[in-house]
Amino acid sequence: MFKHHLKLLASTAALLLAANASAQAPLKIGMVVETSGAFADFGMQMMNGARAYMKAHGDTVAGRKVELIVKDTTGVPDVAKRVAQELVTNDKVDFLAGFGLTPSALAVAPLATEAKKPMIVMNAAASVITTRSPYIARVSFTLPQVTAPMATWALRNGIKKVYTLVADYGPGIDAETQFKKTFTAGGGQIVGDVRTPMRNPEFAPFLQRIKDARPQAVFVFLPAGEQAVGFMKGFAERELDKAGIKLIATGDVTEDGVIDAMGDAPLGVITTQHYSVAHDSAENKAFLKAYAEVAGTKQRANFMAVGAWDGMAAMYEVARRLNGNIDGDKAMEVLKGMKIDSPRGPLTIDPATRDPIETIYVRKVEKAKDGKLYNVEFDQFQNVKDPTK
Amino acid sequence: MSIPTQAARQIPVAEIVFWLVLAAGFWLWPSYLPLASQVLIAGLFALSLDLVLGYAGIVSLGHAAYFGVGAYAAGVLASHGWGEPFSGLLLAAVCAGATGFITSFLVVRGKDLTRLMVTTGIGLLLFELANRLTDVTGGNDGLLGMEMRPLLGTFRFDMYGKVAYGYSLAVTFVLFLLMRRVVNSPFGLSLRGIRDNPGRMLALGYPVHRRLIAMYTLASVYAGIAGALLAQTTQFVGTDVLSFNRSAELMVMLIVGGTGMLYGGLVGAAVFMVAHHYLSDLNPSYWQFWLGAFLIAIVMFGRDGVLGACLRLMRAWRVRAQKAALES
Structure with a gap:
């Protein structure tokens, strides 16, 4: 009899332990990012940003150990969709996160809806993304959101005639449209526009045309990286700055990751964006320190790493508020209206659109004491929303 | 030497087993069905390239053109409210076939290097x-709002990829049977004659150009259907369906598998994509190095691809077995 009881007790204890263990199952975050191909940098920045957050804030939240499962999309949306499917059905992740490129995010959106998985967009910037699934929240920015303030700032500072130059693809056209809209609505005049090809663009003829048109400024949107470097070199060689033409752009052109490769050409360029490594705050210092511990100091962090850091912050907060039991619908309720003390400054997830509301800074490229170039913030627009929604 | 047409009539056991294994995929690899259906689609696409490269001797580095036309045809149809899968396939076949027919005149004219350039172009x-x-395709952001209706009115495309797998397998199987008939007709x-010696075939009175155009058009139809399958099972189309990278990877898959051997495309797609998947899971950053090494190794050991190497090994083994039997 006694033996029987003992057995019962033992098995109950075992059951309890098992139940407890399952409550302690790891919190799985499936990261769908580009880690190879032309956009490998995007994935590296995001991966390192996420790991930096785990390094700084511990890898356990609400009693669950955080497990990051990274999958490479190679920049192709059908691969993104497939790896996301595997993350949901095989790995049983609690969150989908990452997404450097818009097509990848759009391809996965219907899956987030079907699986009721919260999907945290850490970078992709096309305005439309959050409308494609109620389970998407974005912690990065939208392109119109950083473009409109540039137009407003230009108008306020006596610039009335602008020539626009954008890369000829979706985001470039979005930037051009938004800039023209805000600028002409405020009484400015667009004296010319040009769209440059995505493959091996040669900027010299375009720059000459711009120089001949004699605008007060040229507004530029180009994808971060090589194109921006090529453009800056051409801009300096053709001496547009000496002809009195100002260069205004979105932050992509003087992005922190590539600015060092541009020589002194970008000095004085004015851009608008939501993040600069030169941002002066305790949160940013903590971020940069953790980032350097994870990724070394060779490569500078950029806004994508910040997006990943904030995405992790959002997911940690959801886990805490739900005591570690992640339910898609409840998670979205927590995410709507969430406030995050981001390295970029205050960030709120708009409860209506699930897009970020944040400060957009006006920055000027300056050389710091260490001899390196930085985007130094000197003006700001607070609580900027995506103007297209 | 046996005449190929006779060989085609008796279907070897190995082939039956091959398709049975694929059909058993629902139970053999239930958690990898999304990957498996993309392997089948890439395999079907590789069959299309095999038709032009392996059987007609036309080198092409722009085969994604027809794949992409098919994908967009099916995608645009579905995003305009007609999400019935088979009609999407049909439209894709027609559009890709038409594109293939028109462009074939440019392609067929030249020799290998010019063909390479024209197809790339x-x-x-x-x-x-x-x-x-952008109004039609969605441009760089991709085509939005593809809503697929359930297959045959009953099977909804699910996130586990069961329906997608069954659908891709059935379509690939039917098109494979057709291809089998065509290449042995x-x-x-x-066309094989034209591949090996076009001058001789011309002298024998074969309409070389017309035959090549017919084959190229047929291959475009295959590529278009593969593209449509990918669009429908992913429910998204981005500009990458037309990318040079897709054409180049396709060429690699076919060569890894083996050209002109019917199964080369399917085997190559499976080897390439499974290796890709496995290696990129091991290390998401540096897997391309290992994939490269792996591909070089394959080409070093088997000049005629994985399938060719396997067949040679089997033949050698059979010869040795026969010898042993004779000696004893």
């Missing part, structure tokens, strides 16, 4: 067109 042109025509044999 066609691919790049269509890519740029898709990028520009007198038409197919004449």
Whole structure:
């Protein structure tokens, strides 16, 4: 009899332990990012940003150990969709996160809806993304959101005639449209526009045309990286700055990751964006320190790493508020209206659109004491929303 | 030597087993069905390239053009409210076939190097067109709002990829049977003749150009259907369906598998994509190095691809077994 009881007790204890263990199952975050191909940098920045957050804030939240499962999309949306499917059905992740490129995010959106998985967009910037699934929240920015303030700032500072130059693809056209809209609505005049090809663009003829048109400024949107470097070199060689033409752009052109490769050409360029490594705050210092511990100091962090850091912050907060039991619908309720003390400054997830509301800074490229170039913030627009929604 | 047409009539056991294993995929690899259906689609696409490269001797680095046209045809149809899968396939076949027919005149004219350039050019042109025509294709952001209706009115495309797998397998199987018939028909044999010696075939009175155009058009139809399958099972189309990278990877898959051997495309797609998947899971950053090494190793050990190497090994083993039997 006694033996029987003992057995019962033992098995109950075992059951309890098992139940407890399952409550302690790891919190799985499936990261769908580009880690190879032309956009490998995007994935590296995001991966390192996420790991930096785990390094700084511990890898356990609400009693669950955080497990990051990274999958490479190679920049192709059908691969993104497939790896996301595997993350949901095989790995049983609690969150989908990452997404450097818009097509990848759009391809996965219907899956987030079907699986009721919260999907945290850490970078992709096309305005439309959050409308494609109620389970998407974005912690990065939208392109119109950083473009409109540039137009407003230009108008306020006596610039009335602008020539626009954008890369000829979706985001470039979005930037051009938004800039023209805000600028002409405020009484400015667009004296010319040009769209440059995505493959091996040669900027010299375009720059000459711009120089001949004699605008007060040229507004530029180009994808971060090589194109921006090529453009800056051409801009300096053709001496547009000496002809009195100002260069205004979105932050992509003087992005922190590539600015060092541009020589002194970008000095004085004015851009608008939501993040600069030169941002002066305790949160940013903590971020940069953790980032350097994870990724070394060779490569500078950029806004994508910040997006990943904030995405992790959002997911940690959801886990805490739900005591570690992640339910898609409840998670979205927590995410709507969430406030995050981001390295970029205050960030709120708009409860209506699930897009970020944040400060957009006006920055000027300056050389710091260490001899390196930085985007130094000197003006700001607070609580900027995506103007297209 | 046996005449190929006779060989085609008796279907070897190995082939039956091959398709049975694929059909058993629902139970053999239930958690990898999304990957498996993309392997089948890539395999079907590789069959299409095999038709032109392996059987007609036309080198192409722009085959994604027809794949992309098919994908967009099916995608645009579905995003305009007609999400019935088979009609999407049909439209894709027609559009890709028409594109293939028109462009074939440019391709067939030249020799290997010019063909390489012309096909690459066609691919790049269509890519740029898709990028520009944002009203139709969604441009760089991709085509939005594809809503697929359930297959045959009952099977909804699920996130585990069961329906997608069954659908891709059925379509690939039917098209494979058709291809088998075509390449072993007198038409197919004449193309092999053209591949090996076009001057001789011309002298024998074969309409070389017309045959090549017919084969190229047929291959475009195959590529278009593969593209449509990918669009429908992913429920998204981006400009990358037309990318040069897709054409180049396709060529690699086919060569890894083996050209002109019917199964080369399917085997190559499976080897390439499974290796890709496995390696990129091991290390998401540096897997391309290992994939490269792996591909080089394959080509070093088997000049005629994985399938060719396997067949040679089997033949050698059989010869040795026969010898042993004789000696004893």
